[in-house]
Amino acid sequence: MDILRVPAESMLRSMPSEHLALPQRAGLQDVVLQLFTHRSIAEPILVPAVAEPLLVMVLAGSARVEERALGGEWKSAQVQEGDFFLTSAELPYEMRWQTQGGDTFEVMHLYFTHALVDRAVHDLLGSQVGPIRFLDVSGERDDLVRMLLEQIRLELIKRREPSSLFVHGLAQALAIHLVRTYRDPEAAARRSNALQxxxxxxxxxxxxxxxxxxxxxxxxxxxxxxxxxxxxxxxxxxxxxxxxxxxxxxxxxxxxxxxxxxxxxxxxxxxxxxxxxxxxxxxxxxxxxxxxxxxxxxxxxx
Structure with a gap:
């Protein structure tokens, strides 16, 4: 049975949180950015499978975040500013969180188009490697991920006239780093006689x-x-x-x-x-x- 995956923007409906309105963005073809302010929730929410790989970075505050596959055991992570999540979930899953040290914590969602990830894969690994899958990362730290995400956020939020070329370059660098560092080695099959x-x-x-x-x-x-x-x-x-x-x-x-x-x-x-x-x-x-x-x-x- 096919699993329905939703586009990145539809996640706005799934998050019981305040979505921060963004200024008019430059013409961006590779990424979708969303900002949320979360309060504690006791009842778990169902997070749909998304069509694009998703990066989440904690911008401010701290929380205890719990996740589980449907019917599975809860897994928890203590997160604070600078921690990130990476997911390309093929199935819906459940989440809940408890803020700590304050009423709210702020997060940034960044989704990649498949075309951007494909270009990174072909540049690094050659066209003989088929579509990849990323490892699931929950509440970890990576200085390069943090720096590139922060630069994308500043360019899109703080600049009066954001540069799509600059954001495109940052997104490409981020995709390359993710493929190098967080590719699931068991998920990518080598394709013989693929197009050069x-x-x-x-x-x-x-x-x-x-x-x-x-x-x-x-x-x-x-x-x-x-x-x-x-x-x-x-x-x-x-x-x-x-x-x-x-x-x-x-x-x-x-x-x-x-x-x-x-x-x-x-x-x-x-x-x-x-x-x-x-x-x-x-x-x-x-x-x-x-x-x-x-x-x-x-x-x-x-």
Whole structure:
């Protein structure tokens, strides 16, 4: 049975906490940032599986945080400013927490797109390595994680005009560090005869340039200098997805960014990512993201 995973922004509905409104962000394609102020909760909350890897850093205060798999034993961690969590949960789980030394503690959520993690994996490990999974980390300290997260937060929150290029560079550095340090060594399978890394980058760049155009397997295969059959087979070995599935994922990543960072109409956004029919765009978006575009843009009204 398929497990429903929610997009990062839908976590706003799951947290019984104050969500801090963020200023208008620069056009960011690789990360989603959320800030929360938590109070103690005695009754556990159900945390849905999310579609993207998630980093959580404690910004202020301290707490005793407990987590458990559904039906499992509680595991607790004592956390304070600078501690972090890393999860890419494939199943929902339960959490509860007790603040200490004060009424609240503040945390930052940072989600990565799959495309960013894929680029880090291919840069470090080559295209022969398939999709990876991260180790679960609860309440640990890592000076480099802390520094990079803090720089991203300062750029997005404190700068009057945040630089998307600067945040992109920080996010890339963070993804590289996470893949190097927290990759689950038992989860990544080596793929023989996968598409070579330089050809993979060339093809994905071409896809990103042509999101508004119809998908063309022939053009992509030509860019990789392979027959359509061999290109499709090697691309899927490198990414875990068929070329058309990966193309749709890129379209949805772009649509999500535009929905959050611009006031453009949903119809215009759908056309920019290749859907002339609003109903078709909404149908594809809901299938891949879990909610329709209107609810994604305004989750409190979803």
């Amino acid at each position: 890394a330089y050809k993979l980058r060339r093809v994905i760049d071409l896809m990103e340039q042509r999101l508004a155009e119809s998908f063309s397997l022939a053009d992509l295969a030509e860019a990789a200098q392979l027959s359509e059959y061999h290109f499709s087979r090697l691309f899927k070995r490198a990414t875990g997805l068929s070329p058309s599935q990966y193309f749709i994922r890129l379209r949805m990543d772009r649509a999500r960014q535009l929905l959050l960072d611009t006031d453009r109409s949903i119809i215009d956004i759908g056309m920019e990512v290749g859907y002339s029919s609003p109903s078709h765009f909404s149908q594809v978006f809901r299938r891949h993201v879990g909610i329709p575009p209107s609810a994604y843009r305004n989750p409190e009204h979803g």
